[in-house]
Amino acid sequence: MRITIFGTGYVGLVTGACLSDVGHNVLCMDVDEAKVARLLDGDMPIFEPGLEHLVKRNVANGRLRFTTDTASAVAFGTLQFIAVGTPPDEDGSADLQYVLAVARAIGEHMNDYKVIVDKSTVPVGTANNVHETIRQVLAKRGCDLDFNVCSNPEFLKEGAAIEDFTYGARIIVGTESERAKELMRECYAPYNRHHEKLMFMDVRSAELTKYAANAMLATKISFMNEIANLAERLGADIEAVRHGIGSDPRIGYHFIYPGCGYGGSCFPKDVQALTRTAQQVGYEAELLASVEAVNQRQKGTLFNKLAQALNRDLTGKTIALWGLSFKPNTDDMRDAPSRDLMESLWTAGAKVRAYDPEAMNECRRIYGDRDDLILVKSREDAVRGADALVICTEWKVFRSVDFYWLKQQLAIPVVVDGRNLYEPYDVKQAGLLYFAVGRADSLQKPGKN
Ligand SMILES: NC(=O)C1=CN([C@@H]2O[C@H](COP(=O)(O)OP(=O)(O)OC[C@H]3O[C@@H](n4cnc5c(N)ncnc54)[C@H](O)[C@@H]3O)[C@@H](O)[C@H]2O)C=CC1
Ligand SMILES: O=C(O)[C@H]1O[C@H](OP(=O)(O)OP(=O)(O)OC[C@H]2O[C@@H](n3ccc(=O)[nH]c3=O)[C@H](O)[C@@H]2O)[C@H](O)[C@@H](O)[C@@H]1O
Incomplete structure (x- = not known):
């Protein structure tokens, strides 16, 4: 299958390396010329265990390629993955400028049916926004081409990205189109052999699933940090408490390690973005605001x-x-x-x-x-x-x-x-x-x- 990926960051590069490794033909496009030059030289722009080996193997066998050329990238894949950054805007909401720039580029250069697959973490309604952006560009070109936009959020963790991509618990695909569904099934078939991991749902639910997952994990961490701060003041030991509560399968041992606050490119920005989304629909997300406040204090x-x-x-x-x-x-x-x-x-x-x-x-x-x-x-x-x-x-x-x-x-x-x-x-x-x-x-x- 021919697949284009926009963005060669943590998500785009891992997705490209993994999909080419299971036999797909992948072309990764990035606007960052220095990054693409490094990749073409076999030099990794990020450190991620196992990634260099996977990239080199698939570049060598010709199934993984890199480019800065938008037109050839759009022409290449039936599936067009968007894996560009969605950093926080000044008010905490997700900045969609990079996602929409890719949407415009696809609209400008596409000449046949495409499925646009949004892998970036984006607020509910973004797939609609991407669809409308492409439709308008096509209309300006006077083209009447068929295309679908689906949501396929990514759940990998940095440091374990290849393992998470390959053995992740689920693959979420939000789409109402049967044609897009079949192509996504074909794309992920190598990961879906032993048990059904693909979960199809409507686009908005898929978009919200991603934020809900990160917000839930961040909540667990802030909760534990709150209890840790209490333990200190009460003369108790959070490590004993962690063992005590983790042994209850309803709570579980994962993501209950107290520490110096959660960091990274996602939990902080995604909790803020979801809080902002809630405000935009007239809802005060009090729990999410507290998760963020506890984390700030913990840092x-x-x-x-x-x-x-x-x-x-x-x-x-x-x-x-x-x-x-x-x-x-x-x-x-x-x-x-x-x-x-x-x-x-x-x-x-x-x-x-x-x-x-x-x-x-x-x-x-x-x-x-x-x-x-x-x-x-x-x-x-x-x-x-x-x-x-x-x-x-x-x-x-x-x-x-x-x-x-x-x-x-x-x-x-x-x-x-x-x-x-x-x-x-x-x-x-x-x-x-x-x-x-x-x-x-x-x-x-x-x-x-
Ligand atoms: N880093 C992570 O562990 C995870 C990130 N995500 C989400 O995935 C998205 C990407 O995150 P990262 O890979 O960490 O970002 P990143 O910042 O590492 O990489 C983004 C890449 O997109 C490129 N780019 C920007 N505009 C472009 C355009 N118009 N065309 C082509 N390339 C363009 C940038 O040059 C950069 O190389 C974000 O929405 C993030 O929330 C989701 C799951 C895990
Ligand atoms: O959307 C994303 O980008 C990703 O965000 C997180 O992945 P990541 O940020 O790479 O790393 P985590 O292992 O989740 O750690 C995040 C932060 O929480 C902290 N943490 C984690 C677990 C824990 O028990 N306690 C704790 O303080 C870590 O030290 C780190 O600072 C999620 O785990 C991924 O599922 C998700 O795809």
Whole structure:
């Protein structure tokens, strides 16, 4: 099957690589010439486990190609996937300019039947909007061509994108057209062999399903962070509570890890966009607004704990930071909690010595050269000579630490852990003060031991 994908970001590139790997012929189009040039050179613009291998294999066998040429991209595929960004607008609603630019390009260049497949996360009603945009462009051209627009939201997680795309729990397709349905069935047949994963529904429900899924997951996280904050104040341990509630299958263990707030390119923007959508139809989404507010507060928790541990004396201090990406196995720092922490530390007059296994270049790209940011090559380099340590991301390399060694490295024996990686008792045994999230032990103050 011939498939065109607009956008070679996390979603577009993974979709292109995976669909070509199961035998489809895929042409990926991006307006970012530098990105396409890198891809043509076999260089990955993002870090995603397994992606480079998949891309190279399918480029080599000729089933995966890249272009910046819109006309040939539109001519190529019967299916035209839209996988471009939908960043937040100033008021929090989804900015559809990139989606609609693709719609116009399709309208300008199409000469036969197409199914336009919206994979970007878009507000309810966008498929209609895309349909109308294409119809108007075709009308201007004096063309009367048949086409359908369907919604096919993506549920992959960064860091596990290929696995999620390949083995995801469901494939949602919103369409009222039998012809589009058959083509989508053909596209996803390789993923639908063992049990029926394809769920067809109306377009608006498919669009809302995506926001509902992300909002539900974000709600679970904010809920746990709220309980964690309570646990700290009540002298309870959130890790015991997490085990206790997760064992109830109605609640489950997934997405109930407390931490330093959810980040990434999606939960923050999608919760905001859904809240905005609700307002637009005259409904105050109070729960969603609270999910967002709790998350904002949680992102300040590491700084507050550190400031309290150091008696608010941060000026001139050097803080070691382990983990910059918003989660492990990605170099993505969009809305990462590490950014809130670093920016607060700089405002308070502290320096940051940071290490991340994959996000160093991304950090350099975002913040450039500055005196108060020192990027180092290992976790050891980060703590050597630092005053205290903060952990923002639960990369595997941070999980096992000799706490006696760590104590010797730090001028002030303070470890603030935004991911609850260690047993408080083990850390304390080495003479360190350990401030985790939602753990009664983390309430200890310097001088109390
Ligand atoms: N990142 C993720 O894990 C997931 C993202 N999504 C959704 O998928 C969409 C894409 O997200 P990402 O892949 O993260 O975005 P991204 O920002 O990584 O990539 C978007 C790409 O689209 C390109 N682009 C912009 N305008 C274009 C045009 N007119 N024609 C062709 N290419 C164009 C950009 O140059 C960029 O390379 C968003 O709506 C997002 O909410 C959904 C599920 C997971
Ligand atoms: O729409 C999207 O873009 C995607 O958003 C999330 O995926 P992603 O943002 O890549 O990463 P997650 O693993 O969901 O983590 C998001 C944030 O929540 C945090 N988190 C996650 C789980 C948890 O229990 N606690 C917690 O604090 C993570 O540290 C991270 O900062 C969803 O999990 C995907 O299903 C969805 O497709």
